[in-house]
Amino acid sequence: MWTKNMEKKKTYPTLSKDIKTEIVIVGGGITGALTAHYFMKQGMRCVLVDKSNIATHATSASTAILKYEINQGLKNLMSQVGEQNAQHAFLFGYQAVMEISQIVKEINSSCDFSFKPAFFYTEDPRQTDAMEQECTARQAIGIHCELFTQENNKDEFSFNFESGIYSHYGAAIMNPVQFTHDLIKFNVDKGLEVFENTTIVDYNLSSHQSILTTENEFTITADKVIICTGVNALEFFNHEKPFCQLYRTFSILTKPVDNFIGGKDSCIIRNDQKPYTYVRPTLTNEIVIGGEDLAIDRLDGDIANMGDRDPLALQHYHQLLRRVRKMFPQINEIKTACWFHGLFIDTKDGLPFIGKHPDYPGAYFNLGYGSNGILNALIGAKLISQDVAGKNPRELDIFKFNRY
Ligand SMILES: Cc1cc2nc3c(=O)[nH]c(=O)nc-3n(C[C@H](O)[C@H](O)[C@H](O)COP(=O)(O)OP(=O)(O)OC[C@H]3O[C@@H](n4cnc5c(N)ncnc54)[C@H](O)[C@@H]3O)c2cc1C
Known part of the structure; x- marks a missing residue:
């Protein structure tokens, strides 16, 4: 869905000789691109x-x-990881949105980045006190948000809610594929070497110098290895008890609609249900709705290997379409432009895994698992690059492996 307005994407060669470098980054998604940038x-x-x-x-x-905001909420997170760590994690996310906006400017990216307010709401009257406490906890650390209630704010939303937290800042939307391409191109112009269609099949990791081997049997010798392979990184941890949960998640992009108001100032919307639903506008008046997450217990099972047109997938898309029509009754016709599903990983506390794993001291992992994969990728890129530079950022502790 992100490539429809893109110019022809730049491609890069396949590695065809042995090379040496200071830093090798494995994975060319948004996490690898941000890591390379830092x-x-x-x-x-x-x-x-x-x-x-x-x-x-x-x-x-x-x-x-x-x-x-991390899906767990600040109050909940405090009880899981301690008050200070939870507050740091929220503030990291708040700053990360600003930092992405600065990078977009710096690299002159045409990724349609746009700040948006965000609304997290409940339809359950029993949750109103908890929502108020959550809002107060966020305000106490400087987050610019306020409590909205159906009673006082109903005219600003097209759907019913009991109460919710409206965040004026700390949220945005963009085209992640365009951003990743622009970021990589910017750094290639500054000397970054990129190789596509180059699979690492063997990692000989050491704290001093590591050797990675590609499937074509070329080697990359590097002082530091940073693994940004997303869901694929689970291959490193097969022997461990589950430390995270794999999900398949579903999204729909609608055709452009007239007058999308939905929520105050076209905000990003998420509810507190399990599984949750989220809705966000695009700059060209389409609506993106997502959620319907299905937990994956077996990698050889149906959900893990679901095709694009699987009947179960179609059920979930239709469910999303029904929801979006119910939420925005003032829009005459909502038609689907495309639908898609993908894998993502959540963690018990909603926080990512960033840093070294005790079994692999020769590598850093930047795994943006958790609620906010993209912001987590930036946080990881920043902290890991600081650590390699010898700054030993203490915040790495918040995101370390084996923390629970
Ligand atoms: C449907 C859906 C909706 C989402 N919505 C949001 C959202 O709204 N906000 C948000 O913040 N996050 C969201 N996420 C999560 C977010 O998209 C991810 O966290 C993020 O894209 C992960 O980027 P990545 O670069 O780590 O992984 P990927 O984009 O998966 O990139 C990993 C790369 O590693 C490469 N690789 C793997 N193994 C090897 C190997 N052995 N050798 C060489 N290369 C290798 C792969 O080819 C791949 O290109 C969503 C995810 C999905 C699926």
């Missing part, structure tokens, strides 16, 4: 490889809602 800023020699093409996996399926 290392390039430090003036380091970087190589990025991808087993297929740039931005064709989770990044191309993403609805690309950038929002500071």
